[in-house]
Amino acid sequence: MSELLDPTNDYVFKRLFAEAPDLLVDLINDLRPDLPDIASVEILNPNIEPNELTGKYIILDVLARDGDGHCYNVEVQVRRYGAWHKRGLFYLARTLGTQLSGGEDYQELRASVGLHLLDFDLFTGTEAEREQAVWRFEMRDERQPDISLGNILQMNLIELNKADRLGLPEGPLRAWITFFKHWQEELTMANVAHEPVKKAMSRIRELSADEETRRLAFVRERALRDEVSLLNDARREGEAHLFAKLVKMKFGELPEWAQHRLEQANSDQINEWSAKILIANSIDELFKH
Structure with a gap:
């Protein structure tokens, strides 16, 4: 048996749910239990274009609409970048704003719901943030949060790693967390009784x-790794450029040997040199290990 594909690979995720609308219905119902259950969905973006597999900063999401016209943007994210939440809000608001045609009553407006599975820790600042893994954002008053404008615009975030560590209460959500974090562990998955997760495991095996699905999943995984590498290189080059300017301001032009060392240095080394620049008396002393 081939090694199972990772359901947090967004190509695999989209294939998993966009090609099985009934399974997507189960996932939506389990991830947002505060809203009435839905019975069916129409997948609005079922296709995956070849350029999307290798495109920079593209997230392969699943956009669906239920029988009452409510829209759902469902996606998994494996990398954290500065503006990801703004992107999510933008697409959520755009989905809401494009529902009505000219002359239609605002009463016809239906909900736009974002369901984001994050394979990284997002909120880590306070102890309370570190102890919460499931988040729901709506339009609420700052001083009286019980007063809201309804849940017609709602963003749900689930931090998978944190939820797995914290150990959520038994139930459908915990079963999905187990699936996304432990799909490779046969004994662990054998103990999951939730039928939709069992169906998801069957789909992953299929x-x-x-072989073609495996190849395209690898293409997508490689593109994401390359993207992270490019971002890291750009950040390192920016750090190196700023450090070189500081050295020039204090000591003058860098000699060739120092320039070569800077070009070979990683971010940790550059940060270490930057911390010493105020107390170093020469370029030789600055670059000394």
Whole structure:
């Protein structure tokens, strides 16, 4: 049996749910239990274009609409970048804003719900943030949060790693967390009784057995790794450029040997040199290990 594909690979995620609307219904119902259950969905973006697999900063989401016209943007994110939440809000608001045609009554406006599975810790500043993994954001008053404008615009975030560590109460949500974090562990998954998760495991096995699906999943994974590498390189180059300017201001032009060392240095080394620049008396002393 081939090694199972990772459901947090967004290509695999989209294939998993966009091609199985009934399974997507189960996932939506389990991830936002505060809203009435839905019975069916229409997938609004079922196709995956070849350029999307290698495109920079593209997230392969699943956009769906239920029988009452409510829209859902469902996606998994494996990398954290500065403006990701603004992107999510933008697409959520755009989905809401494009529902009505000219002359239609605002009463016809339906909900736009974002469901984001994050394979990284997002909120880590305070102890309270570190102890919460499931978040729901709506339009509420700052001083009286019980007063809201309704849940017609709602963003749900689930931090998968944190939820797994904290150990959520038994139930459908915990079963999905187990699936996304432990899909490779046969004994662990055998103990999950939630039927939708069992169906998801069956789908993953089917997808994993298809060679073309495996190839495209690898293409997507490689593109995401390359993207992270490019971002890290750009950050390091920016750090190196700023450090070189500081050295020039204090000591003058860098000699060739120092320039070469700077070009070979990683971010940790550059940060270490930057911390010493105020107390160093020469370029030789600055670059000394």
